[in-house]
Amino acid sequence: MRPTTVVAAACLAPLALTLAACSSGTSGGAATAGGTSITVAASDDTNIQDLFQKVLIPDFEKKYPGTSVKLVFDLHGTNDQANYAKLAAATAQNRAPAMDVTASSVPKAAAAGLLATDTSKVTNLATVDQKVLAAGGPGAVPYRASSVLLAYNPAKVSNPPKTLVELLAWIKANPGRFTYNSPKTGGSGGAFVTTVLDSNVPAADRDTMTTGYDKALEKDWDPGWATLAGLNPYVFQKGVYPNGNNQTLQLLSSGQIDMAPVWSDQFISGKAAGTIPATMMAQQITDPSFTGGASYLGVTKASKNQDLAWKFIDFVLQPEEQAKVADKIAGYPAIALDKLPAATQAKFAGADTQNLRPGYNSDHATDINNLWDQNVPGK
Amino acid sequence: MKPSRRHRLGGLALASPPLILVAVFVGFPILVALAYSLGQVGGLNSTIGTIATEQSTVDAWYKVTFGAYRTVFADPRFQRDLVVTVLVTLATTVIVVVLAWGIALYVRLSDSWVAKILSALAVVPMFIPVVIASWAILTFYAADGFLRSIAAHVGIEAPIWGYTITAVVIGLVWTNLPFATLMVVSGVQGVPDALIEAARDAGASIPRTVVSIIAPMALVPTVIAGTFTAIGTLGAFTVPYFTGPNAPKMLGVDLADYFQSFNLPQSSVVMAIVIFIVASGFGGVYVWANYRSAASSGRV
Numbered sequence: 204m205r206p207t208t209v210v211a212a213a214c215l216a217p218l219a220l221t222l223a224a225c226s227s228g229t230s231g232g233a234a235t236a237g238g239t240s241i242t243v244a245a246s247d248d249t250n251i252q253d254l255f256q257k258v259l260i261p262d263f264e265k266k267y268p269g270t271s272v273k274l275v276f277d278l279h280g281t282n283d284q285a286n287y288a289k290l291a292a293a294t295a296q297n298r299a300p301a302m303d304v305t306a307s308s309v310p311k312a313a314a315a316g317l318l319a320t321d322t323s324k325v326t327n328l329a330t331v332d333q334k335v336l337a338a339g340g341p342g343a344v345p346y347r348a349s350s351v352l353l354a355y356n357p358a359k360v361s362n363p364p365k366t367l368v369e370l371l372a373w374i375k376a377n378p379g380r381f382t383y384n385s386p387k388t389g390g391s392g393g394a395f396v397t398t399v400l401d402s403n404v405p406a407a408d409r410d411t412m413t414t415g416y417d418k419a420l421e422k423d424w425d426p427g428w429a430t431l432a433g434l435n436p437y438v439f440q441k442g443v444y445p446n447g448n449n450q451t452l453q454l455l456s457s458g459q460i461d462m463a464p465v466w467s468d469q470f471i472s473g474k475a476a477g478t479i480p481a482t483m484m485a486q487q488i489t490d491p492s493f494t495g496g497a498s499y500l501g502v503t504k505a506s507k508n509q510d511l512a513w514k515f516i517d518f519v520l521q522p523e524e525q526a527k528v529a530d531k532i533a534g535y536p537a538i539a540l541d542k543l544p545a546a547t548q549a550k551f552a553g554a555d556t557q558n559l560r561p562g563y564n565s566d567h568a569t570d571i572n573n574l575w576d577q578n579v580p581g582k
Numbered sequence: 583m584k585p586s587r588r589h590r591l592g593g594l595a596l597a598s599p600p601l602i603l604v605a606v607f608v609g610f611p612i613l614v615a616l617a618y619s620l621g622q623v624g625g626l627n628s629t630i631g632t633i634a635t636e637q638s639t640v641d642a643w644y645k646v647t648f649g650a651y652r653t654v655f656a657d658p659r660f661q662r663d664l665v666v667t668v669l670v671t672l673a674t675t676v677i678v679v680v681l682a683w684g685i686a687l688y689v690r691l692s693d694s695w696v697a698k699i700l701s702a703l704a705v706v707p708m709f710i711p712v713v714i715a716s717w718a719i720l721t722f723y724a725a726d727g728f729l730r731s732i733a734a735h736v737g738i739e740a741p742i743w744g745y746t747i748t749a750v751v752i753g754l755v756w757t758n759l760p761f762a763t764l765m766v767v768s769g770v771q772g773v774p775d776a777l778i779e780a781a782r783d784a785g786a787s788i789p790r791t792v793v794s795i796i797a798p799m800a801l802v803p804t805v806i807a808g809t810f811t812a813i814g815t816l817g818a819f820t821v822p823y824f825t826g827p828n829a830p831k832m833l834g835v836d837l838a839d840y841f842q843s844f845n846l847p848q849s850s851v852v853m854a855i856v857i858f859i860v861a862s863g864f865g866g867v868y869v870w871a872n873y874r875s876a877a878s879s880g881r882v
Contacts, residue, residue, distance in 0.1 A: 283842075284633075287633070288630065291632065291633065292629050385828055388843075443827065566845075569844060572843045573846070580829035581828065581829030
């Protein structure tokens with residue numbers, strides 16, 4: 204062999220290995236061979252990761268010895284779009300997807316028919332609110348919920364606004380002391396935007412847009428966009444909308460603003476952890492109230508191990524596990540509050556955990572992200 | 583086989599793994615994305631085609647549509663953000679090159695320990711992750727940040743730069759300066775002492791020496807530093823995402839928004855192609871500089 208050939212072969216070898224590794228990777232996916240192991244895919248912040256990894260999954264494996272649950276977690280949901288595409292592709296080709304139970308993009312997957320719809324296997328569904336259940340779409344099972352509240356600094360705000368009209372008046376009377384995160388980066392800002400838009404949307408149109416998609420109805424939002432753009436000179440630094448729920452909370456905690464919409468669960472657990480000063484307060488406004496919603500679980504239609512997957516979902520909805528959801532991440536339980544221990548019930552005094560004003564259908568929510576970006580900042 | 587030909591084949595074989603890797607994992611996806619931007623939603627684009635909204639599509643493989651390009655260019659948001667991105671790129675590049683030259687000349691013409699420390703400090707940002715640096719810059723220039731706190735102590739009202747384009751430029755200069763400094767310092771150090779001393783002996787002032795002797799000899803590294811800064815800045819995401827305003831945004835942030843948050847991947851791909859075209863303009867300058875340096879040393 205000539206020296207050059209040896210060198211060339213040596214150079215090509217790693218490439219061949221790389222290609223081989225790639226091709227073996229694509230045929231992998233979830234280990235769903237037996238009937239005893241399932242994969243749960245979830246995405247969110249670390250609190251949700253802990254909830255699955257340290258509470259729900261160990262409890263399930265303890266209750267059903269011999270089963271094993273694998274968690275695939277995507278921190279902050281940065282790969283949600285890609286994972287959803289993988290699920291869609293696997294279902295289209297009728298191959299086992301990388302997950303049996305999914306906790307990400309569930310309503311979207313339900314609407315696209317990617318979920319198994321046999322929810323009758325979930326016996327604990329009886330006390331789940333029907334409206335919340337329906338909002339998820341076919342096959343989506345709510346397992347925790349939260350709503351957006353108006354948080355404020357009582358040292359600066361003695362008489363917090365009780366309605367949306369009062370809130371808008373307060374923002375204009377106190378320039379620079381309020382902001383919300385851009386809707387595309389987090390639901391707390393999204394709920395504020397939705398609520399302002401909703402004050403001009405007829406109830407019938409709103410119902411259509413909650414469950415379905417009708418772009419023509421989006422013209423109802425126009426007065427709302429004008430209101431939001433009109434707030435630019437009065438929000439933090441004359442029009443700064445931070446990226447993400449957490450940045451808003453940091454601005455509030457460091458005293459740079461006095462009022463902001465926040466997620467109930469992030470606010471309660473932030474106060475418990477000390478990242479939010481204990482003196483901060485939060486309350487719901489009315490007419491309309493800030494939106495809230497459930498987080499859903501679903502069994503993937505192409506999963507080869509659906510029975511165990513349904514068993515897992517049913518287990519999560521048991522009162523004991525629901526109480527742990529409430530304690531661990533301050534999430535509203537998905538089942539009726541009176542099923543839970545009294546101590547847990549006391550935690551949510553004043554928050555109507557079952558009566559949540561739902562947000563828009565996910566396609567409309569995407570349009571809100573886009574239209575907000577077009578109509579509000581810098582106008 | 584003639585020896586020269588064998589050499590050429592051997593060279594090709596040596597270069598082929600990276601070439602194949604680039605062709606398969608970079609070149610091919612670019613072609614697929616290009617086809618998607620021209621309306622092809624079949625084949626490899628079928629998954630994204632079913633998820634995305636508001637696409638311009640064609641119904642046969644040999645057809646193309648420029649609908650997606652028309653939509654993007656008609657969007658006033660894109661026009662605004664394209665202008666801002668190019669302006670930020672130019673401003674950052676000019677500032678980086680000027681600062682790098684300042685450091686390089688100081689190190690070249692002064693032998694003090696201050697000069698040595700300065701050239702070492704200029705490289706430090708290279709070892710700090712961009713995410714952390716962006717956060718630091720944001721909090722440093724925030725309304726309650728270090729700059730304003732210090733200014734307030736001496737009775738001055740300093741501007742708030744957090745969440746502004748100014749913060750974006752500061753952040754991009756910060757991240758790009760180390761590489762540019764390394765390039766320009768090595769270029770300026772490479773000018774022989776004999777030439778500088780000869781010019782000084784002939785009565786040339788220091789500015790005259792810089793303009794007529796040092797600058798022409800360090801031109802190629804400067805152009806390389808400038809083009810790398812420009813190309814890196816053009817597609818920047820982390821710094822403008824963290825420190826910049828909600829509007830106007832740089833195109834790197836727009837790309838992510840359109841793709842992830844607005845579910846408009848076709849528009850996102852169109853913008854990526856626009857960035858690519860602008861960047862290849864800067865890339866052309868880089869190729870020219872490389873060619874010039876190779877020609878001057880007799881390699882081509």
